[in-house]
Amino acid sequence: MKRILFLAAFLGLGLSSCKKEDKAINNNDISIEEESSSAIFHKYSINGKPFIVKQVGDKYYIADDIMISQRQLNIIKKTGSSAGGKVASVRNGISSDFTHKWTNNTFYYKISSSRSAEILQAFSMIEGRSSVKFVERTNEPDYVTFIDDSSNGSSYSTHVGMEEGSSKVIGLHPSQGIGTIIHETMHGLGYFHEHTRQDRNTYVNVNVSGLSPNQAYQYQIQPYSTSYGILDFNSIMIYPPSNVMTKVGGGTWTAQRDDLSEGDIDGLNQFYGFKINGASSICSEGTYTIVNPGTITLEDADGIATLTALGNNQWKVTRTGTNAGFVKLKTQNLKGYSVEKVIDVGASFNISGRPIVNPGQIYTYTVDASLGNVSFFVGGATTLSTTANSVRVKVLNAQNGALPYFYISATAQTACGVSTVIKYPTVQE
Known part of the structure; x- marks a missing residue:
C-alpha cells in the first residue's frame, strides 16, 4: 500500500507526513490514494462521533501517515465499547493517556540514513527552542530509527509519541527536505495534525462528502488530542486549503515547510515544559533554569539588570539600583536558533509620548x-x-x-x- 503525502499541524498534539517541496505547500503536494483491497476500516463511536481505524495486515492507522501501537488501539477499542464512548479527562496534556511524552523530555534516536547532517539540523531547530533533547541511542530500549525510504512516495512516521518496546521508524523520502524531517519528528514527539484538533470546526470547514473511506478518515477529528491556543495556520504541521478544507469566514492560508512557527514553539513549551523557567517579573532578583542551555545573554538590560551564572543550568537576574525596564533573557544554540523570555524588572511602566x-x-x-x-x-x-x-x-x-x-x-x-x-x-x- 502506498502512503499518502500528508500535511499536518501541530497545536492539536499530533503527527503528520510530508510533501515534495519544503516551501509553500499546495494541493498538488498531497497524494490521497484510493483504499487498497487489503485494507479493512474499523468504525468506533467516540464522543458521540464515528472514529475510523484502518487496518492493513498487522498495522493500524488513524491517518495514512500515522500508525498507532497495539496499546493505543486497545484504548480506542475500550473507549468505543464503553458507555457513551467518552474520552477520559486530560492528564498532563495527554487525553486518556493515549500519547506518551518521551521520558525526561529525551528523544533517543539512531540514524540509518544517508541524510544525517539534515536530520541533526532538524533536531537542532527543535531543541534550540524547546526543552526537548535529542540523544543518540546507545542501549536504550525505546528509540526511533531514521531510514531512507523511497518506496512509499512520501516520508512517514510509524508512531505517535513514545511507545515502549515497539519498533519505531521515521522513513525519509529523498525528495523531501529538512522541514519534512521536522514535521515527521514532531509526530514522533506526540503531535497529531492541526486540522484534526477537537476545536478545528471553529477555524476550518471540512467537507468529506463524496470522499472514499480512505480519503475521509484522514480528516477526522482526533478525540485523543489536546489543543493549545488558537489553530495555527502558519504551523509546519498544517494542511493547505482545498475543496475539502476551507477557512471559516473566508480567506485562505499558505502551508509551509520552512521552520517551526511561533505557535509550534509555544505548543512544544506547553506540552514538554518551557525551555526558560522563572518569573516573568521581579522586583530585585530572580533565578532562571534553562533547559538545554546554549549561549546565554541578557539583552536590553544596560543600566537595568545584570546576569550571573549560578551553575547547574541556572542563572540569576539582578536589578540595578532603582532602574526598571523590560529585559530579554536569551539562549541561543550553535545553529543560531534561540528562545527568549521577557522579564519585567522593577515593575516597569510606560512613558507615553512622541518617539x-x-x-x-x-x-x-x-x-x-x-x-x-x-x-x-x-x-x-x-x-x-x-x-x-x-x-x-x-x-x-x-x-x-x-x-x-x-x-x-x-x-x-x-x-x-x-x-x-x-x-x-x-x-x-
Missing part, C-alpha cells in the same frame, strides 16, 4: 495616573510644566550643528517600591 521629535518643538509625555509620587527629569529639553503624571517640554535647538541628546526620566512609586524608567526619543531635523 520622534524635532528641535525647538513642544511635546507632552505622560505616565499611568495610578502611579504614586511621580517626578520627572529631562535632558536636552526645557521643562515647561508638570502635573501629577505628565511633563511638558521644549526640545533644545541644535548647537553648532549637533542635535540635542534628548531623554525623559520618570521616577514613581510602584509595586516594587521606587522605580525609575528612562525614555529616549529620537531627535531629527
Whole structure:
C-alpha cells in the first residue's frame, strides 16, 4: 500500500507526513490514494462521533501517515465499547493517556540514513527552542530509527509519541527536505495534525462528502488530542486549503515547510515544559533554569539588570539600583536558533509620548495616573510644566550643528517600591 503525502499541524498534539517541496505547500503536494483491497476500516463511536481505524495486515492507522501501537488501539477499542464512548479527562496534556511524552523530555534516536547532517539540523531547530533533547541511542530500549525510504512516495512516521518496546521508524523520502524531517519528528514527539484538533470546526470547514473511506478518515477529528491556543495556520504541521478544507469566514492560508512557527514553539513549551523557567517579573532578583542551555545573554538590560551564572543550568537576574525596564533573557544554540523570555524588572511602566521629535518643538509625555509620587527629569529639553503624571517640554535647538541628546526620566512609586524608567526619543531635523 502506498502512503499518502500528508500535511499536518501541530497545536492539536499530533503527527503528520510530508510533501515534495519544503516551501509553500499546495494541493498538488498531497497524494490521497484510493483504499487498497487489503485494507479493512474499523468504525468506533467516540464522543458521540464515528472514529475510523484502518487496518492493513498487522498495522493500524488513524491517518495514512500515522500508525498507532497495539496499546493505543486497545484504548480506542475500550473507549468505543464503553458507555457513551467518552474520552477520559486530560492528564498532563495527554487525553486518556493515549500519547506518551518521551521520558525526561529525551528523544533517543539512531540514524540509518544517508541524510544525517539534515536530520541533526532538524533536531537542532527543535531543541534550540524547546526543552526537548535529542540523544543518540546507545542501549536504550525505546528509540526511533531514521531510514531512507523511497518506496512509499512520501516520508512517514510509524508512531505517535513514545511507545515502549515497539519498533519505531521515521522513513525519509529523498525528495523531501529538512522541514519534512521536522514535521515527521514532531509526530514522533506526540503531535497529531492541526486540522484534526477537537476545536478545528471553529477555524476550518471540512467537507468529506463524496470522499472514499480512505480519503475521509484522514480528516477526522482526533478525540485523543489536546489543543493549545488558537489553530495555527502558519504551523509546519498544517494542511493547505482545498475543496475539502476551507477557512471559516473566508480567506485562505499558505502551508509551509520552512521552520517551526511561533505557535509550534509555544505548543512544544506547553506540552514538554518551557525551555526558560522563572518569573516573568521581579522586583530585585530572580533565578532562571534553562533547559538545554546554549549561549546565554541578557539583552536590553544596560543600566537595568545584570546576569550571573549560578551553575547547574541556572542563572540569576539582578536589578540595578532603582532602574526598571523590560529585559530579554536569551539562549541561543550553535545553529543560531534561540528562545527568549521577557522579564519585567522593577515593575516597569510606560512613558507615553512622541518617539520622534524635532528641535525647538513642544511635546507632552505622560505616565499611568495610578502611579504614586511621580517626578520627572529631562535632558536636552526645557521643562515647561508638570502635573501629577505628565511633563511638558521644549526640545533644545541644535548647537553648532549637533542635535540635542534628548531623554525623559520618570521616577514613581510602584509595586516594587521606587522605580525609575528612562525614555529616549529620537531627535531629527
